[in-house]
Amino acid sequence: MNRRSFFSQALGALCLAERGAAKPVASERRLTKIGLQLYTVRRELATDFEGTLAQVAALGFRAVEFAGHHGRAPGQVKAALARHRLAAPSAHVTTAALRGQLRETVEAAKTVGHEYLVCGYVPAEERRSLDDYERLADLLNRSGEQMKKSGIQFCYHNHDFEFERVGGEIPYDLLLARTDARLVKMELDLYWITKAGHDPLGYFSKHEGRFPLVHVKDMDGTPRRFFTEAGRGVIDFKRIFAAAGAGVRHYFVEQDETPSSPFESIRVIVDYLKRLRF
DSSP states (O other), X not given: OOHHHHHHXXXXXXXXXXXXXXXXXXXXXXXXXXXXXXXXXHHHXXXXXXXXXXXXXXXXXXXXXXXXXXXXXXXXXXHHHHHTTOEEEEEEEOHHHHHHOHHHHHHHHHHHTOSEEEEOOOXXXXXXXXXXXXXXXXXXXXXXXXXXXXXXEEEXXXXXXXXXXXXXXXXXXHHHHHSOTTTEEEEEEHHHHHHTTOOHHHXXXXXXXXOOEEEEOEEOSSTTOOEEOTTSSSOOHHHHHHHHOTTOXXXXXXXXXXXXXXXXXXXXXXXXXXXXXX
């Protein structure tokens, strides 16, 4: 082998090595912590609280989000969760509770073990104008400040009405702008924001770190655009989860209405999410 042949082969080997190094194997991610928003089984909880939690745990859930404690005292809720090896990092609260029962609500949350409290819904009479939304933002800031003192993070959960323009503005954008990002985080409901015609990825990108909680809920392809099991609808969860980033701490499955038993729908959703790679 002459000098020219030697250097030609060596250079070729180096180029091949560099091309190989430029193509790292893509690592696939998956959801490792999937929780359930208990609104999905609200009717079952109302008639059989313990039995419903047992069924939820049997499906493989280890985390739940409450939408009311169904008449149970905080200590009773905590004990029931322990019996079924469930954690409840989050719970929804009403605007009425924020205005009139904030201290009691926070104390109950601490007893149960909630790390997040979420304003889950705003009644129609409280959101007719931009002034109403500005007053809501002030309420959220005050509530978040008080919760922060007790070690609880406050959040706001959206529906589709926050994306309907009022006075030329999008109320959801107003709430994001007028609330303190340290005091008021967001729980993004993927169904409602999609139904309203907005892309979650734009909000994840523009407000990085603002969304520690997400509701995993799909939308069917009919003109009604109704609820359906995740994986059976039109929402591209793979794309959304890939872009959500490390800022999302909890993904809660929710289906407001189901065609038959909610447990059948939950099984379908869990199976889909466990298989999903992104």
